[in-house]
Amino acid sequence: MRIWIDLANSPHVPFFRPLANEFTRRGHEVIVTARQFAETVPLAEAAGFVAQVIGGHGGAKLSRKAGNLVGRGLELARWARGKQIDLAVSHNSYSQILAARALSLRSVTLMDYEHQPANHLAFRLASRVIVPRAFPEAALKRFGVASAKVKRYDGIKEDVYLANFTADQNFEVEIQKLGIAAGDILVTARPPASEALYHRFENQLFDQLLDRLLEAPAVKLVLLPRNESQRQYYAREKIIISAHPLDGANLIARSDLVVSAGGTMNREAAALGVPAASIYQGEWAAIDQQLVEDGRLQRITTEAGVHALRIEKKAATPARSGGGVLQQVSNLILEA
8 A cells, every 4th residue: 555644743753653664564655744843844854754844833823723724734635636545644633634535535543632622523534543442432422433433552652662662872972962961860841832822820830840850959951842932931051952853762761750741751751661740731631641540650730749749860660561552553554
């Protein structure tokens, strides 16, 4: 088959890299598009994807987001027409799903967050919907997806690309160039997604957490801004912001603590056995709540929680095993 993968956001790059390799290994051809958003394009290039860049970000307003979704969908449809594509695959790239529907192409969407309103669109229009086993059945019914096209996999999506992760020894050189020594407590932090109109309290809580981290002895804080405005806002003494994208998995594996206002990076930390804390104030995914119950993720919702957070060198914790998930998900996609 000729399989079309659309990379609409930065986390899609590491997720689809092993899947694309697996598709190729099985004799399929892979073609790729990418959206100019966050670090998606540079990460795709670093991962070896030769992607056609189509579209960008629509801005913070809901009306502009909707217009951008449709506009990019039309651009993708024009690009894909005549390319003899057999299957369109994405992690809820709404624009690709619209384009595939317009061109009568089979499409597969993967998703792990049950509180995304746009699931109403993606789940109804896609030919197959693939979700983690922990994804609530009630949410699928609420989104109007036919049970016959829903398939589930074990574990979490981060297991697809991290189950067999091995740290790159050369990454230590990059860390040293940033002024981080072996004895330092390395904390990796990612701010709230300001464009997503999160509650203002979340940003305040994150800034309070940064202040506490910067006051802690022996801490080296690496911050991963989501956009240029955040890069400028957090450009201050003692906060390390790399001039070029760092390999996410290696950075997390090297960290002693990961703090994020989103889900992906925290789940990557959990998959790698690294202590993680979330200040996300939106509706939590069932899989994240499961991680909390398993003791692999801490949820911070108050200033008291910020001060209670333990900041120390991590213990030697074995990475969580998610073996077999890559093959399982590959099979579910190719059987669509």
